[in-house]
Amino acid sequence: MLKSQKHLFHLDPDVHYLNNAYRGPQLKSSEEAGIASIIQQRNPFQLKPTDFFDGVDSVRKLFGKLVNCESSDVAIIPSTSYGFSSVLKNIKPKIGGKAIVVQDEFPSGYFSIARWAKENQTYVETISPDPASISKGESWNSALLEAIDAKTSVVLISSIHWMSGLKFDLEAIGAKCRQMGAVFIVDGTQSVGAMPIDVKACQIDALICATYKWLLGPYSLSIAFIGEKFHQGIPLEESWMNRVNARDFGRLSEYASDYSPGAARYNVGEAANFVLMPMLQASLKQILDWTPTAIQEYASSLNRPFLDFISHIGGKTEPAPFLAQHLFAPLLPKSINSADLKKELEANQIYVSTRGEYLRVSINVFNVAEDVSALMHVIEQQL
Ligand SMILES: Cc1ncc(COP(=O)(O)O)c(C=O)c1O
Numbered sequence: 082m083l084k085s086q087k088h089l090f091h092l093d094p095d096v097h098y099l100n101n102a103y104r105g106p107q108l109k110s111s112e113e114a115g116i117a118s119i120i121q122q123r124n125p126f127q128l129k130p131t132d133f134f135d136g137v138d139s140v141r142k143l144f145g146k147l148v149n150c151e152s153s154d155v156a157i158i159p160s161t162s163y164g165f166s167s168v169l170k171n172i173k174p175k176i177g178g179k180a181i182v183v184q185d186e187f188p189s190g191y192f193s194i195a196r197w198a199k200e201n202q203t204y205v206e207t208i209s210p211d212p213a214s215i216s217k218g219e220s221w222n223s224a225l226l227e228a229i230d231a232k233t234s235v236v237l238i239s240s241i242h243w244m245s246g247l248k249f250d251l252e253a254i255g256a257k258c259r260q261m262g263a264v265f266i267v268d269g270t271q272s273v274g275a276m277p278i279d280v281k282a283c284q285i286d287a288l289i290c291a292t293y294k295w296l297l298g299p300y301s302l303s304i305a306f307i308g309e310k311f312h313q314g315i316p317l318e319e320s321w322m323n324r325v326n327a328r329d330f331g332r333l334s335e336y337a338s339d340y341s342p343g344a345a346r347y348n349v350g351e352a353a354n355f356v357l358m359p360m361l362q363a364s365l366k367q368i369l370d371w372t373p374t375a376i377q378e379y380a381s382s383l384n385r386p387f388l389d390f391i392s393h394i395g396g397k398t399e400p401a402p403f404l405a406q407h408l409f410a411p412l413l414p415k416s417i418n419s420a421d422l423k424k425e426l427e428a429n430q431i432y433v434s435t436r437g438e439y440l441r442v443s444i445n446v447f448n449v450a451e452d453v454s455a456l457m458h459v460i461e462q463q464l
Contacts (some may be wrong), residue, residue: 158345158347179232210224226257229261288306296364316347322352
């Protein structure tokens, strides 16, 4: 099993950072790649035409490996909202149809689908779990599957819920979408990198990910798998870099009418992003080396005592099949005052997030058992 990888990060050794779901810390290798690239920019005469494309090509290939798609199906985008708008712009609504989201979907996804629905006279159906059921995951997944019908134009959900880490059954949802002729869009921001995903097995049409969390990338750089359904679509903008003749700098004004093949037409302008791209490249290489499966195993080894502790003190967590190992949100016993707890956690340099009624804990390979025991200790004191 993977051992702690803390030595590969510059994280402050005095803190217990259980908040990768907020922002992943920078890998040393990623930081070095970014600094080297800044220095390289001192001398623009060294910049070759191929440099505008090589970094992007490499990152597309690495991400393709991670999610099981061709590199030509990958697009470089600046944010998830950009990715959602890029694909939604190319979805034709069914007449009298509906779009599906889940309750408390992340706002970038929710607002994107709400706008598309308004512009396309489509109703948005929000699916919630049964509040009375013991396993929210089971009731939420079955409600979702039931809701996807012949009227559904599009389903937009996160791979795991960003507030609680609850897992959605992407394979079953993707199969139902395919059966009903609905487009399946997934926000992978809170799981891709830390949990395995296969866009083919899940029949996902577009997988949109911010990189600054579980992909350990820099802020302002996101990435997407954009499948065949969109390969003839119209992008949000017209960058010279996305045309078939872009690599031939002498012929750029022989305006090529064809876009580069696959998802490349959706690359944001100036996708080369000379400083951020090498940082993401270094992170993706490292994640592929660790593997998402091993990251789940490592997170599981750290969270086990914590989950036992939560049930021992009368708290609740989602049952196993719907529980992500790297991000979860226990419901604490009512006797704990969440404002007091938050204050005490901060005083002890323990970083977690509060999202709605949840205490969101997230674990990655830089965490160690002491981070989790420090958290348990503070919770115990609040009982
Ligand atoms: C599920 C999810 N999607 C997307 C984002 C970031 O969105 P954007 O790239 O639009 O800023 C976050 C950030 O917390 C998130 O949790």
